[in-house]
Amino acid sequence: MNKFRLVMIATLVATFLFVGCNQQGKDSSGALASSAAEKVYVAPGEHDDFYAFISGGFSGQLSVYGLPSGRLFKVIPVFSQDAEKAWGYNEETKPMLNTSHGFVPWDDSHHPDISQTNGELDGRFVFINGNNTPRIAKIDLSVFETTEIIEIPNSAGNHSSAFVTENTEYVVAGTRFSVPIPQRDMPINEYKGNFQGSLSFISVDPEDGGMDLSFQILMPGFDYDLAHPGRGASHGWMFFSTYNSEESHSLMEVNASQNDKDFIAAVNWKKAEEYINEGKFKTMPANYAHNVYDEETHTATSTMKKEVRVLDASELPGLVYLLPTPKSPHGCDVNPTGEYIVGNGKLSSDLTVHSFAKMIDAIESEKFDGEAYGIPILSFEDVLAGTVKQAGLGPLHTEFDGQGNGYTTFFISSEVVKWKVGTWEVVDRQPCYYSVGHLMIPGGNSRKPYGKYVVAMNKITKDRYLPTGPEVTQSAQLYDISGEKMELLLDFPTVGEPHYAAGIPADLIKERSKKIYSLEENKHKYATTSDANVRVERNGNEVHIYMTMIRSHFNPDNIEGIKVGDKVYFHVTNLEQDYDVPHGVSMIGANTSELLIMPGQTETFVWEPKQVGVWPFYCTDFCSALHQEMQGYVRVSPANSDLELSWSLGED
Ligand code: K7E
Ligand code: CUA
DSSP, X not given: OHHHHHHHHHHHHHHHHHHHHHHXXXXXXXXXXXXXXXXXXXXXXXXXXXEEEEEOBTXXXXXXXXXXXXXXXXXXXXXXXXXXXXXXXXXXXXXXXXXXXXXXXXXXXXXXXXXXXXXXXXXXXXXXXXXXXXXXXXXXXXXXXXXXXXXXXXXXXXXXEEEEOTTSSEXXXXXXXXXXXXXXXXXXXXXXXXXXXXXXXXXXXXXXXXXXXXEEEEEOSOEEEEEEEXXXXXXXXXXXXXXXXXXXXXXXXXHTTOSSEEEEEEEEHHHHHHHHHXXXXXXXXXXXXXXXXXXXXXXXXXXXXXXXXXXXXXXXXXXXXXXXXXXXXXXXXXXXXXXXXXXXXXTOSSEEEEEHHHXXXXXXXXXXXXXXXXXXEEOHHHHEEEEETXXXXXXEEEEEOSSSEEEEEXXXXXXXXXXXXXXXXXXXXXXXXXXXXXXXXXXXXXXXXXXTEEEEEESOOTTSSOOOSSOOOEEEEEEEOSSSSOEEEEEEEESSOOOOEEEEETHHHHTTOOOOOOGGGOOOTXXXXXXXXXXXXXXXXXXXXXXXXXXXXXXXXXXXXXXXXXXXXXXXXXXXXXXXOOXXXXXXXXXXXXXXXXXXXXXXXXXXOOSOEEEEEEOOSOOSTTGGGOEEEXXXXXXXXXXXXXXXXXXX
8 A cells, every 4th residue: 555655656746747847848839839729720600520518517417519619509408407598497397307306406417428329429319417316318419408317216326327338229327326225214334235236227219219217237335436338249238337345335535445456347238138038127116207308399297107127136147247447446438349448447557458358258168256246256367458557647537539549537647648459558648737537539439439639628727717716617628639649729618517528520410400499390288379379368376378479579468467476377489480589588576587488489487476566578588679679568466456367469
């Protein structure tokens, strides 16, 4: 341990010297800097070559950037309420944030992954995990909106998620925190042997993309940290890194760092399917939400599911094998051919690379080195393909460029290191500013990476940008990796804390991007698709306003007969059928947000007027030269008033 520390410190010092030198070099090279500027310059009106979907971490959202410019296009609300888009505020999207714990309007989102067909990005969906209240969300890339969220039962800290298999057969979700399964009241210090992990396989319908929790695999009480799918020869397998094979429950920084090696769990999901088909599962009672947004009704529904199929890894041979992996591995990454599985031992300076072929040989010759709760442990030497030696300090994550190189981030020594797959030699390193977590090469988690750029996502920026008080931005850095040496091109600030990202050539998405919603196809229960149907209806103290909006008025724009104590539903339909003409609507005193309504869409907000008076509402999105005229009034009378409902547009 002491010796390891010493080596760590020595390397740390050496690295900082190195970083220092490099920084100086960069400052004095004006010519280099101008060539970098050219490489990221996207002229006004031109499009970027790639989309980058960068997770927001504790913002709970997913941001969309262009590469190489680093320009921010959209923050897609996923797990957190977003007043800008009324996500989680309007009646239509509230059900999307329903869970077994009730309405949970926030989460911590880490790992976006784009859907694949035959191991290549297909640009249909992005999936992303909610860590805190375990969930997986699906974003439809024709509309860049979250259209489905499924809660994961028997899970806590849904971190090794949301990674897709080669044909998007499954999106996986593994527990970071093992817990009592099923949840129950028990002493925490009885963790060992009693708490369990679960690895969930969520199937994705090949036709409509619908998600369904197909099955879960019950595992020992380790922490399941990250995952990546097998591909090519290893298609049918999913690899999960673990730490805390010590099964400790307190002072984890010490107690979960005792074992020299933890594991990468290799899960044979094709075998799991066989066991499911043979009926070797148990059906466990469960309670989890499945929330679906329907694009025709412009409305989400939430359904509580009541059971889950469970396979027990300790009882079912051939389902899971454990690959010893040094030093509390974090990232678990698979190269484009599917032969190599990289374990990034975060307390190490080396990278461990396992061989899939060797793993299969060892399994076939039944050469095991013990077992954990009935799950065979393979011998480290038998599965080891090679080691990238002394590459840096604190390796976290690896991506591949498709030209035979791996790129690994080192958090402690704050750098990206390029190395050769097969010979394991380090060929280049570039500093990150500072403390890099994940990195992303477009298509880097597929058979076909587009190895032109790597984006490093940094935890700390300190002096890199203008200061903004104690809280400063996190940041991404773009490197050109088309040559032998990496070249830093650009810094750009990010929204929230970027963890993983997913990048894709723009051409695979942009032609399919939807421009408007068709009014004719609008099946919203309260849609008003023509001015003839505009009306206001009372049902007790509930009032429903069927309203339309078009440049530059609301219909109706004068409403009387509303009373204090009423619950007023504004169902507003945007009658526009042109690209990029949203309207907004907001009501004084409403304790929701504005609605931002796309052409052809209907949305609803609720207003409960508390005060007698005449109260205005207005359009919040500058939509035409007469946008400021797009306004209206609601007259609110006392609760005991007998004024009849009336509504109008353009009457005296
Ligand atoms: Cu390394 Cu949550 Cu993927 Cu962040 S995790 S860095
Ligand atoms: Cu409609 Cu501004």
